[in-house]
Amino acid sequence: MRLSVPNIPPSILSKSALRKTQGVSSAEAVQRIASFLSLGHTAVLTGAGVSVDSGVKAYRGKDGRYMNPDYKPIFYQELIEDSPRGYSFRQRYWLRSYIGFLPVRRTIPNPTHHALAALQHAGVVGPLITQNVDGLHHAALRRILSEPEVDQRILELHGSIFKVNCQHGHVYPRTVFQAWLGEANPHWRTFLAELERTGAQPKTNPDGDVVLDESVSYDDFVVPHCPSCEGEGRRNSIIKPDFVFFGETIRQDVKDRSYSIVEGANRLFVIGTTLATYSAFRLLKRALELRKPVLYLNVGPTRADGLPGVDKLEIPTSAVMADVVHAVV
Incomplete structure (x- = not known):
């Protein structure tokens, strides 16, 4: 099944460009x-x-078109895939979201x-x-x-960016999961602390996902397992924000x-x-x-x-x- 980012039909955009x-x-x-x-x-x-x-940030500009046409979001089925490939998608998502949550949390x-x-x-x-x-x-x-x-x-x-849930229905405050991400990734916790100290702000999408330099490697980023699942005798890293992903x-x-x-x-x-x-x-x-x-x-x-x-x-x-x-x- 082919999935794509929702957008305004081209027929409407073309008419809009012509009308005053x-x-x-x-x-x-x-x-x-x-x-x-x-x-x-x-x-x-x-x-x-x-x-x-x-x-x-809004997804689309005043012309109705996607503001970052090169942005490739992670789709729901990719994020929840129970495989090494799925875990790599979660590494990419949660590293970018770990950094991007900071400016979203500060908004009023x-x-x-x-x-x-x-x-x-x-x-x-x-x-x-x-x-x-x-x-x-x-x-x-x-x-x-x-x-x-x-x-x-x-x-x-x-949904809401302020909660996360696991594959088996356990729900946690996003601030709690944010702390878990920092504990599991001390290098990135230091990086985030430096961003807070300097006030620097990466380019952020509406759902808290940020744009990182192409040289960044996600391979060593650790996505914590759900502690409630571990208490029930299973290991489960399939955790997502409590909002609707593309394709969900x-x-x-x-x-x-x-x-x-x-x-x-x-x-x-x-x-x-x-x-x-x-x-x-x-x-x-x-x-x-x-x-x-x-x-x-x-x-x-x-x-x-x-x-x-x-x-x-x-x-x-x-x-x-x-x-x-x-x-x-």
Whole structure:
């Protein structure tokens, strides 16, 4: 089976390159968003665009194309392969992720995260579905609501970078696994400490994977075995982040809940995403099938461009969302 990184269909990108985008002023955008949200019972779907102002890199640029066309991600079946080849994939992934987790862990919510949290707290919008694994929506809402309430209000469609799980279902905090990686690889722990001391930051992808020099060898990097599995009499190094990899299927309960959120709302507000992944695009399709109004806030081409029933505003989220809160609340 051939796997590839999800992307916007070339037919949409080619049309986007030819069309001239009609600009919209911040004041007009704020008024249109506020009017849309003030009708109530709105579900929200977000993507990488809302986290860019927090320093989290997006996969795709304003032209809708993959920002690093030479990047070759590790696919799910490669990472979980129980063989020497699979272990080599895990060595590559976890070394890069060990270094890349540092800048992701340091990120903080930006005004768009806080604006959406305020709108949720005020009851203007309902549940929020995010494709992001950075935990920033949780961090913003956690400042005003308890953890159980936050979990009820936010669905992480693709999981979280702050947990890892093993092949047999044992789950650990990412910070704990990060410490295990450092203990097993003292040379790289020293390297990471030097990065922290100097403030240097490698080029990082949204899931915490970094770009390392081609001369780097992964052969001596040690991936720890799951201690719970060892306690059960087995050795198991098949450990992955608790988010959906390329080629991996979303859990059925998460899929069901995402549909339930869209179906239970009166309208859908899509913000900061190209919807290149079908897991998110199908939620917009479901809203349109049910004839729910859809407002789309994003800069650049998206998979939804040209679909009847989608009202799109092309303006950065940071330019309008704080003012939307004042206008509505």
